[in-house]
Amino acid sequence: MKLTLKIWRQKNAGAKGNFETYKMDNVSTKMAFLEMLDALNKKLVEENKDPVAFDHDCREGICGSCGMYINGHPHGPVPAITTCSLSMRYFKDGDTIWIEPWRAKPFPVIKDLIVDRRAFDKIQIAGGFISVNTGAAPEANSILIQKNKSDDAFDAAICIGCGACVAACKNASAMLFVSAKISQFALLPQGRVEAKDRVRAMVEKMDEVGFGNCSNTGACEAECPKEIKLVNIARLFREYYKAF
Amino acid sequence: MSKVLFSSISKKFVMALAGLFLLTFLPVHLIINLMLLKSEPGPFNTAAHFMATFPLIKIMEVVLFGAILLHISWGILLQIQNWIARPVGYVSGNKSEVSFFSRFMIWTGATILTFLILHWFNFYFIKLGIVKGNAEDFYSVAHKLFKIPAYDFIYLTCFAFLGFHLFHAFYSAFQTIGLNHRLWNPVVKPIALVYAIIIPAGFAFISITLWLFR
Numbered sequence: 001m002k003l004t005l006k007i008w009r010q011k012n013a014g015a016k017g018n019f020e021t022y023k024m025d026n027v028s029t030k031m032a033f034l035e036m037l038d039a040l041n042k043k044l045v046e047e048n049k050d051p052v053a054f055d056h057d058c059r060e061g062i063c064g065s066c067g068m069y070i071n072g073h074p075h076g077p078v079p080a081i082t083t084c085s086l087s088m089r090y091f092k093d094g095d096t097i098w099i100e101p102w103r104a105k106p107f108p109v110i111k112d113l114i115v116d117r118r119a120f121d122k123i124q125i126a127g128g129f130i131s132v133n134t135g136a137a138p139e140a141n142s143i144l145i146q147k148n149k150s151d152d153a154f155d156a157a158i159c160i161g162c163g164a165c166v167a168a169c170k171n172a173s174a175m176l177f178v179s180a181k182i183s184q185f186a187l188l189p190q191g192r193v194e195a196k197d198r199v200r201a202m203v204e205k206m207d208e209v210g211f212g213n214c215s216n217t218g219a220c221e222a223e224c225p226k227e228i229k230l231v232n233i234a235r236l237f238r239e240y241y242k243a244f
Numbered sequence: 245m246s247k248v249l250f251s252s253i254s255k256k257f258v259m260a261l262a263g264l265f266l267l268t269f270l271p272v273h274l275i276i277n278l279m280l281l282k283s284e285p286g287p288f289n290t291a292a293h294f295m296a297t298f299p300l301i302k303i304m305e306v307v308l309f310g311a312i313l314l315h316i317s318w319g320i321l322l323q324i325q326n327w328i329a330r331p332v333g334y335v336s337g338n339k340s341e342v343s344f345f346s347r348f349m350i351w352t353g354a355t356i357l358t359f360l361i362l363h364w365f366n367f368y369f370i371k372l373g374i375v376k377g378n379a380e381d382f383y384s385v386a387h388k389l390f391k392i393p394a395y396d397f398i399y400l401t402c403f404a405f406l407g408f409h410l411f412h413a414f415y416s417a418f419q420t421i422g423l424n425h426r427l428w429n430p431v432v433k434p435i436a437l438v439y440a441i442i443i444p445a446g447f448a449f450i451s452i453t454l455w456l457f458r
Contacts, residue, residue, distance in 0.1 A: 006335075019335065072339030098336035105329050168340045170347060171326035175252075203251055212329030213252045213322045215349060216416040219340035234424030240253045241422065 001027040001088070004096040005040065007052055010109050013116075017109065019098075033076065033086040034059060034066060053112040061085040064162025064225065068113045069100040074164035074223045082162065082225045102163050104172035106209045119209040120161050120177060126205035127198035128181040130190055149187045156183035158226045165220035165228070171212030176220035178206050179236035180228045186239050196243040203240055252325075259318045260420035262311040263413050267439070269308055274446045277386075281453060285383035292382045296371055316357060323350045345408045346416070352409040359402035390454035399451050403444040411440035 003024045010017030027036055034056055041051035055065040066083040070076040076086040091097065101109050106119035159180035166174050182199055185191025191198075214233060221230045248254060276295065279288035295301050345352065366389060370377035378385060389395050414436035418424065423432075 069334055069336070072334065072336045077339075100334055100336060103330055103332050103334055105331055168338070170330070170338060172329035173252075173326075200248075203253055204247055207247075207252050210329055211252075212326040213256060215322075215326070215346060216412070216419045217342040217346040219338070219342045222341045230419065231424050231426070234419050234422050237253060237257070237420060238422035240251075241257070244248065 001029065001091065001093040001095075003027050003036075003091065003094075005099060006096060007099045007112070008101055008109075009050075009052070009112055010101075011111065013108055013110055017112075027088055027091075029087070029089040029091075031088040032059070032084060033070070033088060034084050036088055053110075053114050055114050056084060059084040061225070062160065064160035064164075067102055067115075067117075067162045067164060067167065069098075069102060069167055071098055074102070074167040075162075075225050079222070080225055080227050082160075085225075102167040104163075104166045104211070106172070106174075106211055107163060107166065115163070117161070117163050119211070120163065120174070122209055123174070123178060123202050123205045124161075124181065127194075127201035128185075130185060130194065132190065132193045134190055143189055145188065152231075153184050153187035156180040156187070156228065156232055159184075159224075159228050160226060162225060164223050164225060166211065168219040168223035169212065169214070170217060170219065171215055173214045173220070174206055174211040175214040175233050175236060176224065176228055176230070178202055179232035182236045182239055183232045186235065195239060199236070199239040199243050203236075252322075255318050255322055256420045258314055259322070260417040262315040262318075264417050264421075265307070265311045266315060267410070267414065267417075270443050274443060277447065277450050280383065280386050280450055285381060288383040288386075289381060293380075296379075312360075316353075319350065319353055343412055343415075346412045349409065349412060352405045355402055355405040356409060359398070359406075362398070387454060387458070390451055390458075393455070396451050396455045400448050403447050403451075406447075407440045407444035410443065411436055414439055 001024075005022040005024060006019045007022060008017055009020045022040055024036065024040060027039070031039070034054075037052060037054060044051045054068060057063045057065045059066070061082045061084060064082055067074065068083050070083065070086070075081060075083045076090070078086055078090055099113065101107075101113045102115045102117075104115075107115040107117055110116050157180070159177060161177060163177070165176035166172050169176075182202060185198060186195050216230070216233075218230060221228065276288070276291045279291055282288065365375055366385065367382055369375040370382075370385070371379050373379075390399075415433055418432050
């Protein structure tokens with residue numbers, strides 16, 4: 001395939017960025033999206049040019065660090081996957097692909113497609129943990145948990161904190177992320193002990209770092225690579241109201 | 245305490261409650277407006293007089309204006325915060341699958357506010373004595389206004405926007421107050437759709453009937 005790439009290039013956090021156009025020939029449909037970017041970077045290095053900086057780690061769809069905004073979608077146009085799992089077979093010969101970094105005030109661009117996602121860490125540090133002493137592993141039947149609750153807690157806990165929800169939301173809201181972190185604890189007995197303090201602290205930090213407000217458009221749910229559901233946001237609201 | 249009162253969730257909660265209250269007011273207004281279809285002015289003017297003078301309604305009028313004010317001011321504040329949170333937009337746009345009307349709530353809301361101001365000048369401010377007019381015969385005032393094609397065009401356009409606003413607002417308010425559950429979710433959106441069609445269609449029916457057939 002022959003492709004035209006329009007990629008956001010920005011030297012550093014303080015620099016003014018712009019889109020650069022790159023022509024790619026011989027792109028195989030068997031390549032992963034990040035492999036295609038690797039091929040571009042190899043070419044750029046051979047031409048003594050600065051390679052495109054982008055985050056990546058596991059390349060197995062687990063860590064979520066490979067966040068980038070591709071043709072109007074976080075992680076690209078295929079639902080429920082991260083960028084590293086995106087195959088080039090979803091593109092066709094002659095396509096122009098726009099690649100942009102996440103856009104949100106709390107996620108400033110560090111370089112090219114890499115953004116600083118420490119705003120999520122700050123929210124987690126504010127309350128996304130259990131500090132009660134849970135002791136040694138208890139006997140399996142000593143704390144009974146409803147099956148649907150443990151399933152819902154697990155479904156929330158698979159959030160990888162990639163930031164696609166913020167990137168997709170027209171308001172750059174982080175409520176899907178925060179609601180997943182709240183839900184994974186709120187649904188389980190061990191998490192209930194600190195539920196009130198947790199939700200107050202995490203929401204306060206979320207507001208403080210400057211994320212936008214949820215207007216229930218559902219874009220976050222549509223784009224989440226781990227398919228975290230909007231019901232979690234309603235649970236976040238309920239937990240917040242119960243905390244006072 | 246102020247951090248709690250002005251947190252993102254508290255602001256949304258207040259907006260949702262105010263919005264839900266406004267949702268209950270619209271059918272009341274529609275029922276009174278349907279009396280405009282009668283050939284004699286008596287029933288409508290009596291209802292209008294009752295709404296203007298009955299003590300409980302007078303109290304509810306204060307609550308209503310409080311709800312309108314809160315809904316508008318918090319809506320604008322939340323929108324400004326949202327714009328600040330995304331200072332640079334995407335060149336490739338936003339192609340996520342979302343409820344279409346949810347993207348334009350601030351603009352459909354602004355259209356409704358523009359209409360409300362016009363509506364207040366035509367009726368409410370006359371009742372308050374701020375604008376000159378016949379406060380005892382709103383039936384004739386309404387009939388005269390609906391005979392002006394430009395007014396009907398503005399009226400129908402604004403009520404179409406009201407329908408767009410209500411469709412997302414109805415569902416969104418339930419989500420914001422935490423009522424999102426797999427048991428009743430399947431019925432909320434259909435009810436929102438029916439409400440968002442019936443209420444504006446009712447007002448539009450009165451406008452078209454008085455404009456073209458009276």
